[in-house]
Structures are given as structure tokens and as C-alpha cells.
Amino acid sequence: MRRFLSLLMMVLFSVGITNAQTKQISGKVFSSDDKNPIPGVSVFVKEAPSVGTTTNIDGQFTLKNIPANAKALVFRFVGYQTQEVAIKGSEMNVTMSPENQKIDEVVVTAMGMKRDKKALGYASQDLKADQLNKSGNPGLSTALQGKVSGVDIKPSSGMPGASTRVVIRGARSFTGNNTPLYVVDGMPIASTSDFSTGNSVTGADIADRSLDLDPNEIESINILKGQAAAALYGIRASNGVVVITTKSGKGLAKGKPVITINNSTSFEMISRKPDLQSTYAQGSANNFIHNTSMSWGPKLENLPNDPGYGGNTQNKYTKLADGSYDLNSHKGRYYVPQRATAGLDPWVVPTRYDNIDEYFKTGVTVNNSINLSQSTENGNYSIGLGSATQKGIVPSTNMDRYNARAMAETKLSKEWKTGFTMNFVTSNINKAPGANSALLGTVFPAPINYDLKGIPSSVPGDPYTQINYRSLTFNNPYWAADNNTFNEKTDRFYGNSFVEYSPNFSWSEDKKLTFKYQAGIDSYTTHYQDIYEYGNTGKKGSIDNYGVTHLGFNSLFTANYSMKFGEDFDLNLLVGNEINHEKKKKYDEFGQDFNFGGWKNISNANVVTATENQSKQRTVGFFGNISLTYKNMVFLNATGRNDYVSTMPRGNRSFFYPSVSLSWVLSELEALRGNSVVSFAKVRASYAQVGQAGTYIENYFTKPTYSGGFWQGNPISYPIGGINAYIPNSTIYDPNLKPQNTVSYEGGFDLKLFNNILSLEYTYSRQNVTDQIFPVPLAGSTGLSQLVMNGGKIHTNAHEAIVNVKILNQKDLEWNVGVNYSKIDNYVDELAPGVESIFLGGFTTPQVRAGIGAKYPVIYGTQFKKDSQGRILVDEDPNSDYYGMPMAGDPGVIGNCSPDFILGANSNFRWKNVTLNATLSWQKGGQMYSGTNGLLNLYGMSKETSDRTKEFTYPGYLSNGQPNNIKRGGASDPYAYQLLYSDILGDVDEAYIYDMDFVKLREVSLGYTFPKFRGVNVSVSAFARNILVWTKLPNLDPESSQGNTNIGGYFERFSMPQTSSYGFGLNIVF
């Protein structure tokens, strides 16, 4: 490090000083689109703006009295990009590009380096504010959906604050983090949740920390997809980097402050809901049963004739005290015991209820933001306030988020510059649970005869004794929404300040040295509460208070030196040091067995256990970057970074990661210049290596717990009678842990054809991930359950393509269409010896896992019994109840989760002041476990179960290879359908696997910008999100699932639903 600095100094001081003479320059300015000269372009000397002129009718100019120290001329014209051109000779012909035809797009790359997009030897994709905020989406991740290639974005549901998984170019870790690093204004911040949803089959979702970013405050996002792009960030960047630049006022015209006010208001409804049968009432085998979860009962209109409950029949409800029956008073009615419990008249006429529509409410989302920005002579600043308020479609779910930020930058002198950025966010989210704790487990399958909304959810005078249509394995959904609590509250501050020093050596303009030091913090506290009130599932309830306090400190020093040598070479050198230090404290207070209802506090619990966990983590990195440019045509970039990571074992903490990338702009070749077909062509290639560190902890002892297995709570909690106990922890850590390594190769090209009308980018990348770190399951006979070690290989082939077409490109009429295509194939090559698969989440069966030789991930569970050709066999024993029905076989892989490809399409149309934009997503292939669909069949509530009388032949095969010809059903076999759906398919997980191909109209927005009036710009828009969903998955939106882990998107069971939104927006700038 020190040696390098002194070397750098020597280079700097050895550079001489050049001199120039007073000059006169003349030339002509052309437009790039039609090659015609542009009149009226203002031309002035950069160093002395007072020396200037404008081009004449032929686009010609002559500029005299150019001072000796002038280095460049500036060309400025409305509707065109301002250009700076270095002074060379006395003749200068300049081509200017219209604003909307930026060829030299500047993007922010690793470590805040600004680069011409054409210089990049790897794929990256940038989005500007207007592309993000077209439809009032309060979540940043979901606002990116359909707009970038190579990135898979999976929202868990439409619940306010729902987690979203963003994975770039497939998974690198089986069970660990696969989401990218977020860097905001030069500082990495936490973006993942501190708590995992674990197996993801109980409780509510947990929001991720990227939710704290307000999309309204973002100016641009650049996604560094490949390892070569991200390598400079070292060990934390193997999953790619999302580089976010917030609004700063920098680009504004100097002088007047600009105030921007934004509002968007939208209304949400469930995007897809189950289609149910509407004929049959609650019960089994054609008989009404008042407290079963099944709807295999009689036809609704036959309820009064039911032998057990009907008003027309002799039963215990029509029986009088004297032993006779009253068959007159309740004629045409039937007895509902729950109504009796609720103190209502139990005798009712059969009525069909729409329990789903009655349960969901219209959600409301309101986003407001105000921003004040100004650019002054010496700097710029921006202050913003924002709020996002959401009420979910499920009662009791909502989110309130408030953001405040300030940032400023100022020049202290010619050499010194300083600035800061500060962000504060506070959020409060109320959630609802899924799967085993599901709220919707009693909404979707509620029997058509049961008045779920009308019958009170609890006994009058006893709010903690539920009334439900079924056993309390699942709660009454109204009771649960009113009484159970799933809350998270976050307060977060993050920001940084910097000092930049560019020593003003009297070098030529071609050389520049900049030192920058930036220090930042990311501090937050989140408190979670999962409370099951007294009376939950008929038991005494529990409370779990847990949370985290996190402080991240980031120190970043960089020295940047750029120079030209000779006519043709540009060199840029960057060296730096980064220290990232994090402190965390987590706590967990669990109480079970409340004394009584109404006091949801841990003091009301009889058994209380508490744990705490404090941890620290530090990464120290030294890095360097060399960029070499030849003739603005060939760009070579090499990086190296050495990280020291505290979480690795002693002796294995230091890692070096190199990357190299090359970009060659072919269109700069003499032979291709001015080509009428190819306006721009570039090929690029890169190689990089980045790792992911693991966690090493010395073997330790822990307090034993007794939950799981058959137990619903904790049957044993230490201390027992004041006595504690400690046993070896069941997970141990390999002291020889190496970092997991990702080697990536990437190649591609960028093409712009026919005067930039058509542009095409294609990238192929290959990632080989070796030495994966994960908890390897141990044989039980070793005495422990897991060893965290290196033990797995995975590789990814990814194809990404971006096509943009400017169909119309006139002053008042524009239409662009773009397509983002991603095909990401992620294969598990190897697991630790003896290990065939890794559990990612779910039940014992079905579950989501990673298996050798399979695409990652797969769903594992009970299969149908099949013949050697993989055809479903049916039971051929005529004495069996299940004669002619399929059978359950051994467990195995039953579903492949990953899609064949995903495609996003965007259309942007403008006519004068009116804009119309649309974003479409298409996912081809991919499967998921849909517990809801399977269970709606099992309960006899799905539309599929409407027909219960027709004869059927199950589409299977006989053992002799012939198609099944055994008929079931019909008048003589009335329960065949119930047997099939309830008893047989209910035991075969494979029957719950569905294709999840979908096409979605993600966003549509129509905008109008009013003509500027007294300096005020007003624009309005109307938008809709997530409408017109077409999918192979029956009944549900495929973007609704369980978990914030790697199972997210593939496993669904009464998960919170996805929503459609309709809204309008208002934007005022003055």
C-alpha cells in the first residue's frame, strides 16, 4: 500500500507542464440523427464561458480570442446533449446527439466510479427515476420487475411490507444468502432480513431491509450483474450489486431551488381468487356435519332433509322433551349449532354465502413525497420527505413508512470538496400468517352454507372462546385478524459524509488525482412481535418478542488517478481501502400459556424463556483498479481486491479476488465509422473470481430445547425447578473452512442499428461455484446434526438479451418498445459425500430442496406410484376401496421450480404531452407446490370438485401397460370423488404440484403533462399494477408464496394473496 502510494507520487510529479497559444477555431455542427447541420448551437470556451458564439444557418461557427489555457469547447443546444470537445487544431467538426439518443450513457459502477457505458466489459443495466416510479409502487424491488434482464424478482405476496427475493443470475448458495449487495450513495447498506422464516410453514413473512428505501428518492439504479462488475466490492458482492444513487440536485440548472411534490394513491384488490364449487354443503359422504373442514356434504338445498340436522327429519334437534318430534316449526330449515352457541336463532334456511369476497377489503396505498433540491455555484443539496401508507386487502394488515433525507455537497476550494447524505426511515408493519398458521386456511375453504362473516367469531361475553365452522386446527379468520398480532417496527438511520481532495498541481488538464475518504453508518433497530392471543386454536396462546439492533460502520478511502498518454491512451488508476464493521444484538423473549385473554404482554405468560445473541463482524479490503483506454475504442479494465474477513477461521481469513474485462467498440474502427446500418457495435468479455465468506464459530454448548416433532409448544423448558443444563450444540463448524468461490466468465455484444432505431444487447455468462459453504447434514449416528463446511458445487449458464426498438421517433410522437429476456439455468453438480440433497424449507414432505444433478431448487415429496415408464398406476384390487384409483408411491422429486425463461416487455408511447407506458412479464415453465389448490380439492371446495355424480376413469395405467379402464363414480358409487380427492390425492404431494407459467400485465400508466404555467410543471397519471394475470396455476396468483428464504416463490399453502392495484398520481414541480 505505502509503496504503491509513493510510486504514484513519483509518477505524478514527473509529469511536465504544457503550454498553448491563443487560438481561433472554426467548424461545423451536425445532428447525429439526420446528419444535417444545426443552426443556433451555442459554442463557448469551457474555461471562459464568456468567450462564445452561435452557429449560423449552415451550422458553422468561428470562435476567436480563445484563451491560452483553454482546453475544451462546450456545445449546447436545446433538445440535444451538451457536448464537451477537447480543443484540437483550428478546425473542429462536431456531431451532436438528441437528448433521447444518448450513446455515451454515463453509469455509476463499482466504488462510485462513473463510466461511459460503452467502456464496460460486462453487462450492467441502469434505470432512471421515471422508469421506476410510473405506478406508485412503494417497494423498490417490485418496481424493478419486468424492467431488467438476468434478475429474478420474486415478491412473496401483495401484503404490505411483504418480502421480495431478488436473485441475479441464479443462486450461488444453497441455504445462504443469494441476494445482491445494495450500495446507496457509495455506501453498502443492509438489505436482507436479520431473521429467516426458517422452514416457512408457520407464522408470518418477515420484511427485508431493502423495504426501507423509498423509490421516490432514487435518481438512478445500476445493476452490476456479473462478478466482473462487482469484483471491486470483494467478498460481499458475489451475488451482484445494486448501485443506487439518490436525488442530489446535481443535474439541475444552477440557481433556483426546485420543489417536487409527488402523490400517488391506489386501491388494491385480490389479484386472483379461487373459483369454488357452489353446490355442496359442509359434511362428509353426503351428510351434513356442522364442524368438519370438509364440504363433501349434501346439496345445499337438501340441508333441511339432512338426517342429523334437518328441520324436516327426526333428529336430536327436532326432538321434543316428551320424545316426539316437531317437524313443522322448522320446515325448510336446518340447525346450525354454531348459531346456537353465538346466541342466534339456530334454525336457518339454506343460504349460499360468498365468504371470500366478504372477507377481503379494498386495500389503499398512498405515497406522498416532497423534495427540495438546488444546485448552486459551489455545490448542490437535496432534502426530501416521504410517506407510504398501505392498508392491505386482508383485515389487520397494513404498513406505515416515513422517510426523511438530506444530502449536500459543496466545493470548499478548488481542491477540496465535501458532502454528506443522511437518511432516516421509520416503519410499522402489521402482517398476517400463512401455511400452518394461515388466516386464509379458513377463508378459501369455508363451506358455502356457513355464514362466516355473519356468525360471531367468539362466544357472546367470552371473546376468547372461538366459534368456527371447523375444528380449531385453524382459527376463525375474523377472530385471528382481530386478536393475533404479527408486527414489526423499524427505525433506521443511514448515511455518510465524505471529503474529496484533488490537488491542483499545475499539470495539464489530462491528468487528475483525487483522494476521497468517506465514512458512513447504517444503524437500525427492529422489534418484532408474534402474538397468538389466549384462545388461539383453542389453546392458551403465546407471545414472541424478538428483534435486532444493528450498527454498521463503513470506512472507504480511494485514490484515483487519471491521465492521458500519447494521443491515444487514457489511463485510470484507483486504489483504496474499505473497512466494514458490523455489530448486532438480537434478543428473543418467548412466553407461552397466557393466564387470560385481553392482555397480550409477556407478563401474562406463565412460561417465559429469553435468549440474547451479540455478534460482531469485520471485513477489511484493499483494492485496486486499472482502466486503460485506447482511442476511445478498446477498454481494458482489471481489478484486484484482498479481503480479510473476521467470520472465517484463523489462518483462512485472507482472500484475493481478481477480475479482468475488455470492451471493444467495433464501430469506432475506421472501416465501420459512418456505417448506415451499424450505428454502434461493441463486443465485451470478462473473467472474474469472487467468493462468499462463511461463518466459523468455535464449538460451543447450548441450552437444550424440546420443541418440534409431535410437540406444538415446548413441553420442556429449562430451567426446570431452577436447574439449567447445557449440551454440545448440534451444529459445529469446520475449522478449515475456505471461502466459497465463484468463477465467472461472461461475453456479449451491444449493437445499435439503423441510426439507433434498433438496439440489441446480449450476454452469456457462466458461473462455477465451488466449495459452497452450507450446513452439511450429518448422519444422526455422529451424534450431531450439522457441520458447516465446504461441500458443494453448482453452476449457472445464463443468457440475457435486451432489445429496444424506437418504432416512432418524432418531436411529438414517440414509441419505444423494449424486451428483457433471461434464461438462467442453475444446476447442482455436487454435494458433500453421502449427502443427496439439502433441505431448504417446507414440511417433512413436501419440501423444497437442492438435489444433485437437478436444477436448483426442486420440490420433494410423495409421488404417485408409477410403472417403469413413469405412468401413474391404479389400484387393481377389486376389493379395495381405492379400486381404479391412483396410489401413493415412494417420495422423490416431484417438481422443478426454476423457469425456462423469464421475459419482460416495456412499451413507452408519447404523443405531445400524453404518455402511455406498459410493462409485461412472461414466465415460461417452472413449477410450485400449491397447498391451497390441493387442499381445496381435498376439502371438496374447488370448482374441480363440482361434479360428484358422473362416472369417471382415472387417467392412469394398469400394471399390464394398458390404460386404466376401471370406472368409478356414478349413482352406485356415490363417494368415489370424495375418496379420490380427500383420501388419495390428499396423501400424494405430487398431486399438489402445478405449473406456474404466467403472463402478467405488471404496469400500465397513462400520463399527461400540463403546459408549464407560471413556472409550475404539473403532470398527472393514472396507473394499474398486476392486472390481467394469465397463468397455468389454477385459482391463484403464482407470485404468492411462503418464506423469505431460498424456498420463496416455490411453496404456497394458504399464503397471503397477491394484489392488483388501480390508482392515480400527481407530480408538481416548481
Added chain:
Amino acid sequence: MLKKIYALFAAGLLLSACSEDVMDRINKNVNDPTQVASRYTLTDVMTSSAFSVTGSDLSFYASTYVEHNVGVYNQMYNAEIRNNEPYASSTYNNNWSNIYANLYSLKGVITRCSEGGAEAGNSANLGIAQVLSAYNLAILTDCFGDVPWTEALQPGVIFQPKLDKQQDIYAAIFKLLDDGIANLGKATTFASMGTQDLIYGGDKAKWVKAANALKARYLMRLSLRTPNYDGVITAINAAFSSAAEELKFSKYDGSIAISPGYAFFTDRDYFGASQSVHDKLVARSDPRDAIFFAKYPGASSLLFAPNGTPEQKQGIYGVNAFNYRATSAGSDEVSTANKKRPTYMISYHELLFLKAEAYARKAPQDLVNAEASLKAAIAAAFVKDGLTAAQADAYYTANVKALFDADPLKEIAMQKYLAFYQSESLEAYNDYRRLAAQGVSIPLANTKPFPQRFTYGSDDVTTNPKVKEAYGDGQYVKTEKVWWAGGTR
């Protein structure tokens, strides 16, 4: 110069931010201890051996197979009708791993208390660890047959331990018991476990008695292969002299720690009252018939579940009254006693039954002592169930004596089987298999195939090819007996 010093200083500061010592300090685990005294580990091995190993799943499934309970729902229903569960590797997996986890904890204690360990010379804790190791290891091999032992318990070193023969494992069990007894007899300067010993409060003499009791049980277990009935009697004479000394876990207080049978009923409710036990009791006019069963809470009458052919329904059949019983007729209040029922690891009444059987089997046969032991055993069992010794005596004279006289071994077996109703089903299952091999059959009502053993745990079947091979498709449990019951593995 100043610049140079400054640069050096800065560089030094940076490097010191990531030196190995600094990083070690940062990565230090402040939340958990890396070493704990052996008494804290032994505490949980006692709890876990009682609650998880003896008292829970193994016992629940065994109770279905020996018909102490009838599985009427979900997993237990499947076990009842011999569908899937008896053959699946996931069925007993939790306990398979629990036992090995206990053995791993105990291995740590043994190392720690042996020469070179941090508590070298703590012979009392060493002895307790050896006795508990023998206990866990015996349950392991009794249930699963040939299992990994010599290569087991080396996580990160041996990933795929080989199986050892049951015969060799039994040799290890006896050695552990003998070593344990020897160590418990030594003087030590280390403090007694005291209250950390949840079973005997640190009383070494009682642990010696428990070790002898276990020795008697395991000697009897091998009687098909190597009969040693005098050895059984000798060991019993060195074991418990009353129920007060038996090896049982009775720290269940009903809220912090809940008796497993009760917890299973409230959390799962998968059992119905057994028709076949009821029939056996009725045949003997046994007063326990009145206290073994209760009607389902809220049900109008006590309905027994037919063994092997129940309907898969909850809320209909009567229940095992020791798991859940109304405190008064018609009330759904839970008997608080059931939340606190102890888990018997080896009971005083079991010893007396063993003694009765040993006298009846030894050469020459000693039926006088056998009958005396049986009477004492039944009396102890009655008292355990809340009845009196006088009731036992009357019952013996009126209903048992004739049966004993007709077939002493069979009646000893039957009485032991009935006495094990509640929480000793696992040992009843072991007895059933051994006695069947020795020609004494306890009649069962379920006609579906009786599982001869438990399947290996999936934690090994999925990661250890040696166990996977032994498991095959799991159907072996139908036919293959364990070695001590006449099988080969």
C-alpha cells in the same frame, strides 16, 4: 518525513484493523460457553433420556404395537393399520438422533472426567455417564438392532460410521455398566452433582443400584442367547429395595416440564382406549380396568377402539386415563396428576417381575420365590397406579393365582405387560419380542403384521450408505428379528 511517518502510521493502523488477533477477538462467541462442567451436561441427558428417548415417540409407537393404546389418527393410525409409518425411515428418526445426541454428550462427559480431562478424577460423574450411556445404547440396539457404535460419535471425522453387531454392542453395554459401578464406588474430591442430578440428587449409592437394575434387565434380555438367571437375581439383589429408589424422572411440574403422555394427548390426540387391554383386564376381573381408561372428554360414553381396525376419527374413542382424565365425572377438567406423571426408565415393579421370571426359569426352577416375587411385583404395580397392596393381594388370590399355577411364565409375562401400561410400553415391546422368541406369547388382537423392530432413522439413511443399505426399502422390519430375539442383525 512527516508524511512518511504519517503514511506508516496510517498503514499500521489499517493492518492492525485486520490482524488475526483482532479478528479473533471480533469473531469471539460471547453468547455461548465453549466448556461447561460435566454436571450441566448430565442434567439434560437425564431429562432427554426420560422425556425424548423413553417417554415419547418410541414409546408411543411401541404402545400401538403392543396394544397398550390404539392409534386412531394420523401417524398413530398408520402405525395401527401398519401403513407407511412402521416402514418409513422418518418415523423414529427424531429418537434415533436423540439417542446418539445423548451418547455424544455422554462421550464428552466421559472424556472430561477421565484421565487427561478437565475433570479427571470426577469418578462419580464418570460413573453416572457410563450408566446413562449403557441405558441409551441398550434402547438403541433393542429398537434398531445392529447400529453404528465403534465408529459413531465422531462428527466431522467419520461421516459414515459402520454398523456393529448387536452382540458386540451388548458386550459394550455390560462393560459400561461394570465400569460405571466401579467408578461410582470410588472416592472423589469433586463435589456431588447435587440438585443438577434430576433423578437421584447426586446419591451415588442409588446410581449403583440403578446400574445393577439395568444389568438385570439386560442379562434377561439375552436369555435366548446366553441364559444367566442367577446373574439376573444377583444383580436384582444389588438393585432397588423399594419403589423410592427406582430409576425414574419425576421432575414434570405440569407447566415448565410436561409429562410426555399428557403432552401427546393435548398436542396430538392420536390414541384411543385399547379394546385388547380392556379384554385382558375384564378376563381377570382386574380392578385396574376401572382406572386405566376414560371416556373421551365430553363424550357420552366410553368407547373402546378395536385394535387394528379403528375408524380414523378423533373425539370418539375413550382414552388412556393416565394421559388425560376428567377429575370428576362429566367434567373436562384435566387431572393435574397426568401432567406430572413420571417417566419410568427402570421401575421397582419391573425388577420384581424380572426376579419372578428368573426364579421361574432358572434350573432348578424355584416357583415359591417366583410366586412371592410376582405377588410383590403386582403389589408394587398396583401402588404405582394408585391402588393399594391389599387390593393387589385380593386380586392375586382371586384371579391370578390359578393362572400362575397353570402357566407361571405366561402369567408373569401377562402381569408384567399389564403393569407396564402407562409409560413402559417400550420395555413391554422388548419383552414381547424376547418372550415370543422364548415361546411365551402375549396374545394380541391386531392381525396385521407385527413390526419386529424399528426402522433406522432417516438422518442416517439419507447420509450414511452403510445404514441406507441395511434399511433397504424398510420392509425388513416385518420379518427380521433382532439378534437377541433370534434374528441375525
